[in-house]
Amino acid sequence: MTDGNGSPEILDDRPLRLVDVNVRVGALPLLADTTVTMPGGKITVIVGGSGAGKSVLLRVLAGLIPRRGETVTWDGDIELGGVAGEPESKPQSRTPRVGIVFQQFALFDELSPTANVQFGIDHRQGNATTQSAASWLDELGVPANRRVANLSGGQKQRLAIARTLAAEPDIVLYDEPTSGLDAASGRKVAELIRRTQSKHRRTSIVVTHDYETLLPIADAVLLLDSHEKRLVAIDREHWNDIPDRMKPVATGATESPESTKTDWAMEQADAFFSATGSALIAAIRLPWDALPRFPRVVWGLRFFAHYLRLVGGASAWVYLALAGVIVGFTTTYFTFRFLPFRLYTQPLLIDELLSSIGFALYRVLVPVLATILIAARCGAAVAADVGVKQYGGQVDAMRTLGVRPTAYLLACIVLAFMVATPALEWIAFTAARWVSLITFTQSHPSIGPYFWEQHFYRNLDAGDSSLGWFAFSKGWGWVALKNLACGVGTGAIGYYRGASPKFSAGDVSDAITSTVLWTTLYVLVVHFIVALFEF
Numbered sequence: 001m002t003d004g005n006g007s008p009e010i011l012d013d014r015p016l017r018l019v020d021v022n023v024r025v026g027a028l029p030l031l032a033d034t035t036v037t038m039p040g041g042k043i044t045v046i047v048g049g050s051g052a053g054k055s056v057l058l059r060v061l062a063g064l065i066p067r068r069g070e071t072v073t074w075d076g077d078i079e080l081g082g083v084a085g086e087p088e089s090k091p092q093s094r095t096p097r098v099g100i101v102f103q104q105f106a107l108f109d110e111l112s113p114t115a116n117v118q119f120g121i122d123h124r125q126g127n128a129t130t131q132s133a134a135s136w137l138d139e140l141g142v143p144a145n146r147r148v149a150n151l152s153g154g155q156k157q158r159l160a161i162a163r164t165l166a167a168e169p170d171i172v173l174y175d176e177p178t179s180g181l182d183a184a185s186g187r188k189v190a191e192l193i194r195r196t197q198s199k200h201r202r203t204s205i206v207v208t209h210d211y212e213t214l215l216p217i218a219d220a221v222l223l224l225d226s227h228e229k230r231l232v233a234i235d236r237e238h239w240n241d242i243p244d245r246m247k248p249v250a251t252g253a254t255e256s257p258e259s260t261k262t263d264w265a266m267e268q269a270d271a272f273f274s275a276t277g278s279a280l281i282a283a284i285r286l287p288w289d290a291l292p293r294f295p296r297v298v299w300g301l302r303f304f305a306h307y308l309r310l311v312g313g314a315s316a317w318v319y320l321a322l323a324g325v326i327v328g329f330t331t332t333y334f335t336f337r338f339l340p341f342r343l344y345t346q347p348l349l350i351d352e353l354l355s356s357i358g359f360a361l362y363r364v365l366v367p368v369l370a371t372i373l374i375a376a377r378c379g380a381a382v383a384a385d386v387g388v389k390q391y392g393g394q395v396d397a398m399r400t401l402g403v404r405p406t407a408y409l410l411a412c413i414v415l416a417f418m419v420a421t422p423a424l425e426w427i428a429f430t431a432a433r434w435v436s437l438i439t440f441t442q443s444h445p446s447i448g449p450y451f452w453e454q455h456f457y458r459n460l461d462a463g464d465s466s467l468g469w470f471a472f473s474k475g476w477g478w479v480a481l482k483n484l485a486c487g488v489g490t491g492a493i494g495y496y497r498g499a500s501p502k503f504s505a506g507d508v509s510d511a512i513t514s515t516v517l518w519t520t521l522y523v524l525v526v527h528f529i530v531a532l533f534e535f
């Protein structure tokens with residue numbers, strides 16, 4: 001949808017209207033039967049005491065909280081643009097899009113400032129080229145050649161604003177835009193919001209308790225009254241009274257009544273069944289959700305490269321090679337070292353033992369060891385990456401840009417595991433067979449490497465060894481099956497544990513721990529089940 005100039009049509013003059021909206025946290029209301037209109041093309045500042053529910057309301061407006069959310073629930077109507085029933089209301093040509101500038105910025109740390117803005121541009125509504133990423137950075141005064149992690153708080157804030165505006169939303173929500181900034185920087189951010197709002201004509205809604213800094217840029221002010229549980233419009237002549245009306249919510253006002261042991265047990269059982277149900281649904285949906293249907297192919301490839309580096313990077317090669325060295329040495333050295341009645345049995349069994357070692361390493365030991373190590377190391381890495389993105393708001397930022405997080409994250413993670421798991425296992429097996437050869441020739445100097453080679457591969461020989469042992473030997477299909485089943489499952493568990501709601505850094509750490517637990521258990525079960533059919 002574009003205007004006459006080829007730029008996307010912006011529904012800039014449409015009001016945002018809440019009709020009979022109720023918002024609850026658990027059983028306790030934050031908003032009750034609230035009907036209010038926020039003017040289109042203007043800045044509305046929503047103020048309220050600490051804990052009144054401003055951030056929850058903003059997330060409801062951004063579409064980030066479903067009506068029947070886990071803790072927060074809401075009902076009523078939110079009309080984004082166009083007031084139903086009013087004669088002057090224009091017909092709505094498309095669903096208006098809401099952009100949000102998150103309190104904690106929600107920037108992609110692994111991308112450059114330019115790439116962060118480009119992500120917004122590439123996922124905007126409509127295809128017309130308007131402003132480039134470089135000119136957005138220039139306009140908002142963000143250095144392009146610095147890592148995102150090294151930007152100051154104010155620069156990150158401006159970059160977050162640039163990314164949100166670059167996606168050309170119809171309505172821009174700002175969550176506590178001056179929090180964490182000193183008074184001078186706060187004023188600069190307020191001026192910036194005013195300036196960009198005048199230039200880009202978006203309906204802007206700013207949620208804050210820093211009324212002193214943000215009231216000067218307000219066209220309208222709403223107070224989130226925590227006693228009446230309503231949004232109350234404050235006329236300009238009463239703006240001076242706002243500090244008196246912004247009482248913090250009394251401690252315990254939103255706390256549940258003291259819970260009993262039975263309640264606690266019920267909650268735990270509820271949480272268990274709900275988690276099990278979600279896991280089952282996720283497992284059923286996995287083939288569909290993990291299909292690489294990228295909204296933009298170039299971004300799909302970028303996320304794939306990121307996860308391939310994370311899962312199959314150089315440190316993983318070294319890790320798996322070391323594991324191969326250890327398993328290659330122990331199997332070869334100790335088999336002969338502790339052979340009973342060695343003097344008599346070794347001459348009889350030496351060739352059989354070598355071919356058994358080769359078979360066991362290739363079909364069982366290296367696959368089990370490698371996939372367990374991959375599950376722990378790479379599963380944890382993915383859970384940490386996605387967990388930080390969930391906690392830091394990047395997953396929500398994707399949603400507000402109209403991108404399903406599974407499209408880039410889950411699909412790319414699963415693909416990365418499908419590529420990296422066989423490659424890492426090949427590294428482990430290669431290390432194991434070389435070390436087995438060295439160990440054998442060192443411990444049996446009179447026999448030599450030719451004997452080892454003749455017998456180590458005997459049970460694996462598929463008749464064509466010209467293209468390498470891993471993929472063209474007997475039973476490689478079983479090895480590949482175990483690799484893929486373990487890789488896909490590990491990636492999916494890491495993603496879903498990371499993407500579950502996170503309210504603290506501790507939740508991220510819990511997700512990593514539980515990922516290691518579940519992925520390693522899962523891998524053991526896969527090997528057990530496959531072994532029943534394989535042997």
Ligand SMILES: Nc1ncnc2c1ncn2[C@@H]1O[C@H](COP(=O)(O)OP(=O)(O)OP(=O)(O)O)[C@@H](O)[C@H]1O
Pocket residue numbers: 025030048049050051052053054055056057071072209254
């Ligand atoms: N997921 C959740 N689970 C339980 N309680 C929640 C959740 N999210 C918000 N709350 C509760 O809802 C209330 C409103 O929270 P919210 O973060 O919206 O307040 P706020 O007005 O933004 O406060 P502040 O200005 O201090 O950030 C608080 O009592 C908070 O503890």
